[in-house]
Amino acid sequence: MVGGFLGAGKTTAMLRLGEHLAAQGVRVGLVTNDQSSGLADTTLLSASGFPVEEITGGCFCCRFTSLTEAAERLTTRVTPDVFLAEPVGSCTDLKATVSYPLRRMYGDNFSVAPFSVLLDPVRALRVLGLEEGRRFSDKVLYVYGKQLEEADVLVINKIDTAGPARLAVLRTALRERCPSAVLFEISAKTGAGLEPWFAYILASEDESRANLDIDYDKYADGEALLGWLNCTARLSGRAFDGNDWLTRLVETFQRRLRGLDIEIAHLKMTLTPAEHDRDLCVVNAVSADAPPVSPFRLQDVIDAGELIINLRAEGDPEVLRREAVGALTAQAANAGLALTVEHIEHFRPGRPVPTHRVVMA
Incomplete structure (x- = not known):
């Protein structure tokens, strides 16, 4: 592990x-x-x-x-x-x-x-x-x-x-x-x-x-103090620079959460072109004030793709959902893109109850 x-x-x-x-x-x-x-x-x-x-x-x-x-x-x-x-x-x-x-x-x-x-x-x-x-x-x-x-x-x-x-x-x-x-x-x-x-x-x-x-x-x-948000969405419309768009989205998330004094544990997003599942952009941030990092970048502009957002932060999950939807909707509109949110979950982790716990003296 x-x-x-x-x-x-x-x-x-x-x-x-x-x-x-x-x-x-x-x-x-x-x-x-x-x-x-x-x-x-x-x-x-x-x-x-x-x-x-x-x-x-x-x-x-x-x-x-x-x-x-x-x-x-x-x-x-x-x-x-x-x-x-x-x-x-x-x-x-x-x-x-x-x-x-x-x-x-x-x-x-x-x-x-x-x-x-x-x-x-x-x-x-x-x-x-x-x-x-x-x-x-x-x-x-x-x-x-x-x-x-x-x-x-x-x-x-x-x-x-x-x-x-x-x-x-x-x-x-x-x-x-x-x-x-x-x-x-x-x-x-x-x-x-x-x-x-x-x-x-x-x-x-x-x-x-x-x-x-x-x-x-x-x-x-x-664990329960950490809000969890997972979101999957589809983007389509005109051709756009997915690398720049995703970085700006992460920065928007950070700015909104900083304004609410919510610290990010990890924010990671991927953007995968509709026709190329081996090409993708990844952008992540490990704090509300840390510069976004993009270890993987798209090779070309795209006109459609799947977006995955994983956000873990010390804050109310409902607030995280509200800010995520707000940031995502605004960012898509600014780029002239059609947005379809296919899946979104927001919650606090439940109490850990291990299946096994081996005791060593």
């Missing part, structure tokens, strides 16, 4: 790991996970040519049977040598509820790699009180802290977004806070530092240690 908080860059890192393995002739199966359907990550990974299964309606811990069934479907389709799985970014206690049960049930046939937890350095510096900036409330930060605490491997991702001095401060803080975790520094975007991390997790196995000391009431409260 490749875990970490919302916006840590898990999907891009998992894609790079998949590409690394595929280049060596290793068959790979990917499993994505979300509290709801309509996941931008699945669209991105599928467009990259990988076989993907999507688990919706809860995290792997609460949908453990769905996880194993997804692995069985992938086995039927492509017989993977390696499964790569990305849990929901607001979940924790995953070693006890996913890694250990997998080892007990399937340990004779598969090995489970150490649990990697990725983090965004800018967010981590703010969360750990090392820099000023927008933060979440204490209960959300409780979940973030527990994610760091249970990591076998801590991976500082996006090192291209923080200079050496800031990374040194963060590195020191993480080693003090999580002394047993192995630490790597990478950029999934540029490829820097990936090889040592890949080599370590592919050559190592998950080891048993005492369970995470976690208060499930605080955990549930922290």
Whole structure:
């Protein structure tokens, strides 16, 4: 599993790991996970040519049977040598509820790699009180802290977004806070530092240690403070620059949510041309004040396409829906495009109730 908080860059890192393995002739199966359907990550990974299964309606811990069934479907389709799985970014206690049960049930046939937890350095510096900036409330930060605490491997991702001095401060803080975790520094975007991390997790196995000391009431409260919105829409009309249009839409979302003092955990959008499912634009933002990033861009102008919006923010889901519909409607009208919203969900995650929880002394 490749875990970490919302916006840590898990999907891009998992894609790079998949590409690394595929280049060596290793068959790979990917499993994505979300509290709801309509996941931008699945669209991105599928467009990259990988076989993907999507688990919706809860995290792997609460949908453990769905996880194993997804692995069985992938086995039927492509017989993977390696499964790569990305849990929901607001979940924790995953070693006890996913890694250990997998080892007990399937340990004779598969090995489970150490649990990697990725983090965004800018967010981590703010969360750990090392820099000023927008933060979440204490209960959300409780979940973030527990994610760091249970990591076998801590991976500082996006090192291209923080200079050496800031990374040194963060590195020191993480080693003090999580002394047993192995630490790597990478950029999934540029490829820097990936090889040592890949080599370590592919050559190592998950080891048993005492369970995470976690208060499930605080955990549930922290998750429930995060509003969730998934939206799928169709755009059509005149030819337009999808890359520019999508970036402007993300910026509009950010501006509207900043005005309401709502902090974004992760905002990710994909735009796929109607006739080319392997071409797409991806734009995401990991804070209400962070510059949008577009790791994948369309090759040409388009005149129709499918838009997927995944927004996770600390705010009322109804407010998120209102602002999303308002921003989307205005942006489509400004570009002279016809808009059809096909699916929209907005909610707070329910209390985590794991299918299994293996206790280790």
